[in-house]
C-alpha cells in the first residue's frame with residue numbers, strides 16, 4: 001500500500017484541492033472513502049476528535065486540514081512545487097479564496113438542491129457549523145450568496161488577465177488549487193457554466209486547465225487497513241521547543257487544539273513541536289496506538305488542557 005493515505009469523500013471540495021495536489025505531484029496514494037456525516041469513528045480514532053474532511057495519514061502521522069496537508073506534501077515531495085512564485089502570497093491567496101467562497105457555494109447547494117443531500121445531512125451540518133439551518137432562511141439568502149460569489153469570482157477572473165495561465169503566472173500554484181475547489185463544486189452541482197461563472201470566460205478556461213491536472217494514482221483501501229498502518233508505525237515527529245512561542249508553550253504540556261470556525265471539536269494531547277505554521281500533538285487510542293496529530297496554526301485555537 002502507498003504510504004500516503006487520504007481519508008476523504010468524493011463530493012468534498014477541500015478533498016478535491018488535495019486530490020489535485022497529489023495529482024500535480026504525480027503521486028500514487030491510498031484512498032479511504034469516509035462517511036459524509038457523523039459518526040466517523042475510524043477518522044476520529046486517528047485524529048482524536050477532529051472530524052473535518054480531508055485528513056492525510058502517513059504511518060502514525062496524521063495531518064488535519066488541507067492547509068497542513070498541502071504543506072506536508074510539499075515538504076515530502078518538493079518537485080514540482082506548489083510555490084513557483086514563493087510562499088506567503090500563495091498561502092494568503094489560498095486562505096482568502098477558500099474561506100470566502102466555500103461557504104456560499106455550500107449554501108447554494110443546501111438552498112437549491114436539498115434533494116441531492118443524504119438523509120441527516122442538514123442536521124449534521126447544523127451541528128457542524130453551530131447554526132440553525134432553516135430552509136426558508138437559506139432560500140432567502142440565495143441572492144446575496146450569488147452577489148458575494150460573483151464579486152470574488154470577478155477578482156479571480158481579473159487575476160487571469162493578460163493571458164495569465166494560472167493565478168500567480170505561467171505555473172500552477174497552491175492558490176490555484178484553493179481557488180479551484182469552490183468552482184469545481186459549483187460546476188459539478190449546477191453545470192460547468194452556471195451563473196455567476198458564465199460571465200467569466202477566462203476563469204472557465206483556467207478551471208479546465210486546473211481540472212486537467214488530475215488526481216494522480218489513487219488506490220482504494222479500507223479504513224481498517226489504514227488503522228492497522230497507524231498501529232504498526234512509529235510517528236516521525238520529534239520534540240522541538242519553539243523559542244519564539246508568544247506564550248512560552250513547551251513540549252510535554254497538555255494542550256487542546258480546536259478549529260476556530262466549524263467542526264469545533266477539541267483534540268487533546270501532549271505538545272511535541274510547534275511553530276508559526278504548525279503544531280504537533282501526541283496522543284494514543286487503542287484503535288491506532290500512539291499517533292502524532294499535526295495541525296496548522298492559522299484558524300486553530302491552542303489552549304492548555
Ligand SMILES: N[C@@H](CCC(=O)N[C@@H](CS)C(=O)NCC(=O)O)C(=O)O
Pocket residue numbers: 012013014015036037038051052053054064065066067128262263
Ligand atoms: N479548513 C479545512 C476545511 C475543511 C472542511 O470544511 N471540509 C468540509 C468538507 S469539504 C467538512 O469537513 N465538512 C464536514 C465533514 O466532512 O464532516 C481544510 O482546509 O481542510
